[in-house]
Amino acid sequence: MAKKLSTLPLNLRGPKPRMPLYRWLYEELRTTILAGRLHPGARLPATRDLATQYGISRPTIVTAFEQLRSEGYVEGKVGSGTYVSKTLPDELLQAPRAKSEARTRRRGIPLSAYARRLRPLPRSESRSARAFRASQPALDAFPTGLWAQVAARRLRRVSTRLLAGGEALGYRPLREAVAEYLNTSRGVKCTADQVLIISGVQQALDRAAHLLLDPGDPVWIEEPGYPGAAVVFRAVGAKICPVAVDSEGLNLEAGRRRWQQHPRLVYVTPAHQFPLGVTMSLRRRLSLLEWARRSRTIIFEDDYDSEYRYSGRPIPALQGLDRAEVVIFAGSFTDVLFPALRLAYLVVPSDMVDIFAAAESVSTHHPPLIDQAILCDFISEGHFARHVRRMRELYAERLSVLVESAGLRLAGLLEIPVVEAGLRTVGWLQGGILAERVAQAAAKYDVEVVPLSRYAYGRARSDGIVLGFAAVDARELRRGVEQLGRALQGCRP
Ligand SMILES: Cc1ncc(COP(=O)(O)O)c(C=O)c1O
Numbered sequence: 001m002a003k004k005l006s007t008l009p010l011n012l013r014g015p016k017p018r019m020p021l022y023r024w025l026y027e028e029l030r031t032t033i034l035a036g037r038l039h040p041g042a043r044l045p046a047t048r049d050l051a052t053q054y055g056i057s058r059p060t061i062v063t064a065f066e067q068l069r070s071e072g073y074v075e076g077k078v079g080s081g082t083y084v085s086k087t088l089p090d091e092l093l094q095a096p097r098a099k100s101e102a103r104t105r106r107r108g109i110p111l112s113a114y115a116r117r118l119r120p121l122p123r124s125e126s127r128s129a130r131a132f133r134a135s136q137p138a139l140d141a142f143p144t145g146l147w148a149q150v151a152a153r154r155l156r157r158v159s160t161r162l163l164a165g166g167e168a169l170g171y172r173p174l175r176e177a178v179a180e181y182l183n184t185s186r187g188v189k190c191t192a193d194q195v196l197i198i199s200g201v202q203q204a205l206d207r208a209a210h211l212l213l214d215p216g217d218p219v220w221i222e223e224p225g226y227p228g229a230a231v232v233f234r235a236v237g238a239k240i241c242p243v244a245v246d247s248e249g250l251n252l253e254a255g256r257r258r259w260q261q262h263p264r265l266v267y268v269t270p271a272h273q274f275p276l277g278v279t280m281s282l283r284r285r286l287s288l289l290e291w292a293r294r295s296r297t298i299i300f301e302d303d304y305d306s307e308y309r310y311s312g313r314p315i316p317a318l319q320g321l322d323r324a325e326v327v328i329f330a331g332s333f334t335d336v337l338f339p340a341l342r343l344a345y346l347v348v349p350s351d352m353v354d355i356f357a358a359a360e361s362v363s364t365h366h367p368p369l370i371d372q373a374i375l376c377d378f379i380s381e382g383h384f385a386r387h388v389r390r391m392r393e394l395y396a397e398r399l400s401v402l403v404e405s406a407g408l409r410l411a412g413l414l415e416i417p418v419v420e421a422g423l424r425t426v427g428w429l430q431g432g433i434l435a436e437r438v439a440q441a442a443a444k445y446d447v448e449v450v451p452l453s454r455y456a457y458g459r460a461r462s463d464g465i466v467l468g469f470a471a472v473d474a475r476e477l478r479r480g481v482e483q484l485g486r487a488l489q490g491c492r493p
Pocket residue numbers: 135199200201202203226228269274302304331332333334335343344
């Protein structure tokens with residue numbers, strides 16, 4: 001008589017021809033988890049039962065389980081049971097798709113291939129900031145009164161021309177102010193004609209993906225890297241090719257060894273790699289540019305938070321070193337001012353301006369023009385530069401509180417490397433403590449940390465967590481360190 005299965009048997013679609021069995025099983029289980037048919041905490045069938053049900057060998061099943069484990073979909077040990085993780089990696093990439101897609105499918109609405117691949121990014125946290133919120137600037141320190149004055153003045157004087165709307169590339173005076181700022185402060189070489197105002201770097205990525213990529217085109221992304229880039233590239237059907245990051249940034253040689261085909265596009269964060277925080281060396285920048293020129297690859301340079309540099313020498317943007325017009329440069333006002341503003345800029349090679357403008361003209365037409373005009377006044381009246389200076393001092397202070405109290409309270413448990421820039425840092429766990437466990441334990445102590453594995457595609461280091469230090473004050477940071485210490489003690493192997 002057939003042996004009774006230890007959990008309900010899974011109804012998986014049969015193996016696909018020409019696909020290795022472990023890969024088929026991995027993909028089927030992953031889809032089942034993301035579609036919610038296996039809930040967080042649910043036990044996966046025993047390898048023995050799966051082997052019997054599908055007639056495949058146990059080592060094949062173990063390989064598929066290991067891959068799911070390394071990507072954070074499942075936890076537990078082979079032998080003592082494997083369970084769907086409480087927090088799934090695709091909650092960053094993101095899982096609710098399964099629900100909405102299933103809903104539309106039930107109604108029989110055929111979705112495009114793009115819609116079927118699309119996953120929303122998680123909404124930003126609605127509860128107030130706490131240690132160590134990684135995705136937020138110091139909103140309590142934003143000069144809202146000053147912003148209100150600048151806005152009121154602009155609205156009182158608003159012209160009918162401004163009310164009528166503007167050109168797709170954005171408010172011309174703001175484009176000029178941005179070009180001046182980038183040429184002076186970021187080592188970018190551009191004229192205002194190459195600057196587009198856009199609703200966030202996220203939208204810039206989406207635009208670039210739609211304009212430059214076809215399904216199947218390979219795209220290199222940093223590993224670990226910003227998940228918002230991968231979701232966009234994946235949605236247009238591009239082939240995601242993760243490339244390791246080392247102490248000099250994206251490792252070009254490792255990429256060339258791993259991926260035979262030339263990519264159409266490379267996504268990098270050279271000023272301050274997300275999330276590891278390394279700055280791409282000048283040598284690496286020059287090699288990347290030369291290789292991109294020869295292989296006709298476009299580089300998307302995401303300069304998302306480089307206004308805040310505390311130490312180390314700033315290196316000119318890749319865009320400023322580019323002689324072959326292969327770089328698209330993007331930066332944002334969201335982390336520098338406030339996320340709800342949703343204004344950012346793109347600098348594109350001159351022969352790409354028209355196509356980016358055309359894409360804008362058929363979608364949003366342009367980001368809200370009055371907000372662009374207010375921001376432009378805020379910059380030209382000198383408030384922007386003053387705000388950046390004040391915030392740099394504040395963040396440097398908050399960073400030193402984090403580093404000092406972690407040095408006192410977390411010695412032997414967590415090591416924070418030298419932080420040169422940005423609003424967040426990676427912390428390295430000591431003595432075999434595992435990041436996923438720490439994130440769960442920390443939440444119980446009312447502390448937010450993100451395991452590094454959430455930003456990885458393949459096998460991720462399990463000893464890294466990301467900590468934000470900008471969003472909350474010194475007192476909250478100290479509380480966070482105390483509580484994190486308790487969480488870490490409880491996670492020691
Ligand atoms: C590396 C990176 N790039 C881009 C973005 C998105 O920027 P924006 O808010 O301008 O869309 C973020 C947001 O967190 C980010 O961390």
